[in-house]
Amino acid sequence: MHKLHIAHLDTPIEKLEKLSQELGKNIYIKRDDFTGTEISGNKVRKLEYSIQYARENGYDTVITTGAIQSNHARATAAVCAMVDLDCHLVLRGDVKEFEGNFFLDHMLGANVHIISPGASVKMQWRS
Numbered sequence: 001m002h003k004l005h006i007a008h009l010d011t012p013i014e015k016l017e018k019l020s021q022e023l024g025k026n027i028y029i030k031r032d033d034f035t036g037t038e039i040s041g042n043k044v045r046k047l048e049y050s051i052q053y054a055r056e057n058g059y060d061t062v063i064t065t066g067a068i069q070s071n072h073a074r075a076t077a078a079v080c081a082m083v084d085l086d087c088h089l090v091l092r093g094d095v096k097e098f099e100g101n102f103f104l105d106h107m108l109g110a111n112v113h114i115i116s117p118g119a120s121v122k123m124q125w126r127s
Contacts, residue, residue: 002056003048006082007035043075051079061086068093068114074101077110086111093117 011034016027035044054062062080066073066089073089080087087110095102095114105112 001049002052004052004055004079004083006048006079007044009035011035043072044079047075047079051076051083051085054085055083059085061088063088063090065090065092067091068095069101071101073110074104074108077105077108080110081108088113090115092119 011031013028013030016029020027032042032045051062062076062085064073064076064087068091070089070091073091077087077089087108089105089110090113091102091105092115094117098106102112
C-alpha cells in the first residue's frame with residue numbers, strides 16, 4: 001500500500017523518569033506530538049494512507065466529520081491543502097467563537113458544514 005510521506009518521522013521515544021521511579025518500572029512514551037505542527041499526533045499516520053488512496057484513485061474531494069474543535073478534521077484540512085484536494089468538514093456542535101481548530105479549518109481552505117449537536121451526519125445523495 002502506498003502512502004504520502006508528510007509526517008516528521010522518526011519521532012522520539014522518551015523515558016518518563018519520574019513515573020518510572022514512582023512505579024518501579026521503565027516507562028516510555030512515543031512522542032507523536034512531534035509529527036508536525038498542524039497534523040500532529042496519530043492522525044497524520046492514518047491520513048498518509050487515506051489521502052494517498054484518494055489521490056491514486058482520482059478523487060478530488062475528501063469529506064470527513066467530527067466535532068467543532070476536532071483535531072482529526074483540522075489535520076484532514078491541512079493534508080488536503082498540502083496536496084490540493086478539496087476538503088469538506090461536517091462538524092457537529094454550536095459555534096460559540098471563531099477560534100481554535102474551527103478557525104484553522106477555515107484558514108486551511110476547508111469547506112465547513114455545521115450541523116447541530118443532535119443531528120445525524122448521514123447524507124442522502126441524489127443523482
